[in-house]
Amino acid sequence: xxxxxxxxxxxxxxxxxxxxxxxxxxxxxxxxxxxxxxxxxxxxxxxxxxxxxxxxxxxxxxxxxxxxxxxxxxxxxxxxxxxxxxxxxxxxxxxxxxxxxxxxxxxxxxxxxxxxxxxxxxxxxxxxxxxxxxxxxxxxxxxxxxxxxxxxxxxxxxxxxxxxxxxxxxxxxxxxxxxxxxxxxxxxxxxxxxxxxxxxxxxxxxxxxxxxxxxxxxxxxxxxxxxxxxxxxxxxxxxxxxxxxxxxxxxxxxxxxxxxxxxxxxxxxxxxxxxxxxxxxxxxxxxxxxxxxxxxxxxxxxxxxxxxxxxxxxxxxxxxxxxxxxxxxxxxxxxxxxxxxxxxxxxxxxxxxxxxxxxxxxxxxxxxxxxxxxxxxxxxxxxxxxxxxxxxxxxxxxxxxxxxxxxxxxxxxxxxxxxxxxxxxxxxxxxxxxxxxxxxxxxxxxxxxxxxxxxxxxxxxxxxxxxxxxxxxxxxxxxxxxxxxxxxxxxxxxx
Ligand SMILES: Nc1ncnc2c1ncn2[C@@H]1O[C@H](COP(=O)(O)OP(=O)(O)OP(=O)(O)O)[C@@H](O)[C@H]1O
Ligand SMILES: [Mg+2]
Numbered sequence: 001x002x003x004x005x006x007x008x009x010x011x012x013x014x015x016x017x018x019x020x021x022x023x024x025x026x027x028x029x030x031x032x033x034x035x036x037x038x039x040x041x042x043x044x045x046x047x048x049x050x051x052x053x054x055x056x057x058x059x060x061x062x063x064x065x066x067x068x069x070x071x072x073x074x075x076x077x078x079x080x081x082x083x084x085x086x087x088x089x090x091x092x093x094x095x096x097x098x099x100x101x102x103x104x105x106x107x108x109x110x111x112x113x114x115x116x117x118x119x120x121x122x123x124x125x126x127x128x129x130x131x132x133x134x135x136x137x138x139x140x141x142x143x144x145x146x147x148x149x150x151x152x153x154x155x156x157x158x159x160x161x162x163x164x165x166x167x168x169x170x171x172x173x174x175x176x177x178x179x180x181x182x183x184x185x186x187x188x189x190x191x192x193x194x195x196x197x198x199x200x201x202x203x204x205x206x207x208x209x210x211x212x213x214x215x216x217x218x219x220x221x222x223x224x225x226x227x228x229x230x231x232x233x234x235x236x237x238x239x240x241x242x243x244x245x246x247x248x249x250x251x252x253x254x255x256x257x258x259x260x261x262x263x264x265x266x267x268x269x270x271x272x273x274x275x276x277x278x279x280x281x282x283x284x285x286x287x288x289x290x291x292x293x294x295x296x297x298x299x300x301x302x303x304x305x306x307x308x309x310x311x312x313x314x315x316x317x318x319x320x321x322x323x324x325x326x327x328x329x330x331x332x333x334x335x336x337x338x339x340x341x342x343x344x345x346x347x348x349x350x351x352x353x354x355x356x357x358x359x360x361x362x363x364x365x366x367x368x369x370x371x372x373x374x375x376x377x378x379x380x381x382x383x384x385x386x387x388x389x390x391x392x393x394x395x396x397x398x399x400x401x402x403x404x405x406x407x408x409x410x411x412x413x414x415x416x417x418x419x420x421x422x423x424x425x426x427x428x429x430x431x432x433x434x435x436x437x438x439x440x441x442x443x444x445x446x447x448x449x450x451x452x453x454x455x456x457x458x459x460x461x462x463x464x465x466x467x468x469x470x471x472x473x474x475x476x477x478x479x480x481x482x483x484x485x486x487x488x489x490x491x492x493x494x495x
Contacts, residue, residue: 001030001113001173001174002116002120002121002175003028004026004113004117005024005026006020006022006023006024006025006027006067007024009113010023010080012116013080013109013110013112013113014112015070015082015109016080016081017079018074018075018078018079018080018081019076019078020068025067025068025078027041027042027043027067027068028041028067029042030043030173031043031070031110031113031169032045033045033046033047033054033165035054035057035060035064035066036064038061038064038065038066039064039065042065042066043066043069043070044058044061044062044066044068045070045106045110046069046070046075046079047103048102054071055069055075058075058076058077058079059075059076062077068080070106070109070113072102072106073102082105082106082108082109083102083105084100084102084104084105107164107168110165110168111164111168111195111199113168113172114168114171114172114199114200115198115200117171117174118174118181118199118200118201119201124176125179126178126180127179127181127204127321128180128181128203129144129180129182129202129203130196130202130204130205130206130231131144131182131183131205131206131208132187132193132205132206132207132228133207133250134209134210134211134212134364135208135362135364136209136306137162137186138159138184138342139310139339139342140310141157141183141184142156142335142336143302143311143335144156144182144317144318145182146332146335146336147314147315147317147323147331147332148179148180148317150323151179151318151321152179152180153178153179153180154179154180155170155174155180155181155182156182157183159340161184162184162185162186163186163196164192164195164196166184167184168199171183171199171200180321183200185197187227187228188214188217189217190218190226191227191230193227193228193230197231198234201234201236202231202234202235202239203236203238204239204241204242204317204320205231205242205257205259206316207229207243207244208244208250208310208313209244209249209309210228210249210250211362211365212224212362212363212364212394212397212401214362214393215395215397216393216394216395216396216397216398217393217395219395221249225249225250229253232253232256233256233257235259236258236259237259238259240262240317240320241253241254241257241261241262242262242263242264242317243264244264245263245264245265245269245270246265246266247265262316264309264312265309266308266309271291271316272290272291272312272315272316273290273291273312274287274289274311274312275287275290277305277308279305282345282353282376283304283305283343283345283373283375284299285299285300285304285307285308286298286300289312289329289332291315291316291319291325291328292325294324294325296325296326296328296329298332298333300332300335301334301335301336302335302343303343303345303355304343304368304369304372305368306365306368306372311335314332314335339359341356341357341358341472341480343355343357344480351462352460352462352464352483353382353464353466354468354484355372355465356468356480357369357467357468357469358389358468358469358472358480359477360471360472361391361471361474362391362393362394362471363391363404365469366391366405367408369467370405370408370409370412370467371412373412373414373465374413380463382463382464382465383416383461383463383464384413384414384416384466385416385417385418385456385460385465385466385467386414386416386466386467386469387420387452387467387469387479388409388417388420388467388469388470389420389421389426389469389470389474389476390402390420390421390423390425390426390470390474391405391425391470392473392474394425398428399424399428400428402425402429403429403431403432403435404432405429405432406428406430406431406432406433406436406443407435409443410433410436410437410443415442416444417433417442418444418446418452419433419443419445420446420447420449420451420470420476420479421474422447422448430444430445449475449478449479452476452479453479456482456483460483466480468480468483
């Protein structure tokens with residue numbers, strides 16, 4: 001963040017100083033909510049948690065070098081105190097374990113602080129890039145960090161920090177040296193993305209797709225499109241909206257923005273376009289990038305055809321920021337997904353390939369992963385396994401969406417399907433596969449991870465390709481971990 005005195009911070013957030021001997025002391029570092037990560041010069045954020053209250057760690061944070069604590073009550077060490085009365089916590093989304101609204105008050109203060117810091121940095125040349133969509137935000141954020149790096153220092157969130165805490169926390173990591181601030185914006189309801197854009201107003205906004213993730217909360221795909229479009233509505237006339245021409249719900253957002261629109265995709269009309277897309281044996285795409293009158297070859301190191309759209313969006317942003325197509329193509333080819341459990345492909349010494357995509361799952365990302373799986377075996381006739389758990393948060397559509405995935409697995413010719421779970425969605429997935437084909441007994445329904453592992457240990461053979469995918473809550477990453485660490489697996493190699 002920009003350097004600010006405690007007095008300035010208190011004024012910005014509408015808080016009062018407590019136990020502060022010198023209000024002119026400055027915060028020179030970042031804002032941290034984990035006292036173990038405090039460095040001298042930082043400010044500590046006291047938030048309620050599931051097991052502990054951050055206020056109880058105020059003294060530890062101060063001992064570690066925190067200049068002050070942003071808190072909801074006095075804590076006996078220098079603090080800027082905000083209360084639900086003097087903030088507008090309604091602007092913040094609900095925080096779990098926030099019984100008395102104090103967490104929301106601290107988050108609202110954090111949002112105001114981030115806004116002031118970002119505004120000043122933008123006045124000095126910082127570019128803020130916002131990314132939203134139902135799937136691929138984190139993947140695209142990682143690609144963006146790679147393609148923008150040749151142009152200057154980039155701040156991007158670790159992992160998937162994309163909510164009312166992760167978003168301002170990331171925004172406050174930008175300082176005077178930062179040239180690009182890349183932010184992921186997520187929503188569980190209308191108004192959430194708008195609220196995030198008010199914390200760090202983007203000048204470039206990317207909308208990747210409108211899918212069915214969080215359908216349960218939104219009710220319909222139209223409602224999801226309405227919410228995702230809040231990002232482009234927030235862009236200024238001098239800004240740029242990067243829209244996916246291949247997704248009609250995203251392309252239609254062109255009418256909802258004052259910013260200049262740049263379209264990306266495989267459609268003939270897209271301004272930043274991919275042609276000649278082919279996947280190699282590890283489902284990595286090669287394509288020709290058409291942009292700004294140039295045609296350059298790109299060879300992605302990340303897996304799955306769905307990464308082509310993400311890569312084009314990242315390319316469009318870099319081109320807008322002044323990169324040339326050749327540099328963009330090179331950076332895309334070098335880019336890895338920095339965030340864990342997303343299409344992480346590893347081949348064991350015995351030739352078994354494990355595709356760990358267990359970070360999350362919604363119908364679109366499961367479809368993308370199944371397609372990647374079969375493409376990996378297409379040329380070589382390897383046996384394919386899909387170990388699938390339940391997709392969370394699909395509301396009323398849950399059973400039908402699980403049924404569709406089961407059917408798709410059969411239609412794509414996945415050889416073996418292991419469905420993990422005991423609920424109705426798992427049952428529907430299994431039944432969908434059973435009903436679809438001649439297949440029948442090739443889909444196995446198992447109650448838990450241990451049972452899935454037992455089947456795999458028994459039946460897996462050299463050369464097989466195994467996809468592991470479910471919502472994070474299913475914990476299926478443990479299956480992938482077991483497979484890559486299994487005795488006899490030998491040295492694994494990341495590809
Ligand atoms: N454009 C895309 N279309 C469909 N699936 C995708 C796309 N990009 C990534 N995925 C897949 O979706 C899953 C989640 O990817 P990623 O973490 O990048 O998305 P996200 O939008 O950040 O998700 P979250 O909402 O959980 O933060 C992964 O399985 C990934 O392989
Ligand atoms: Mg994410």
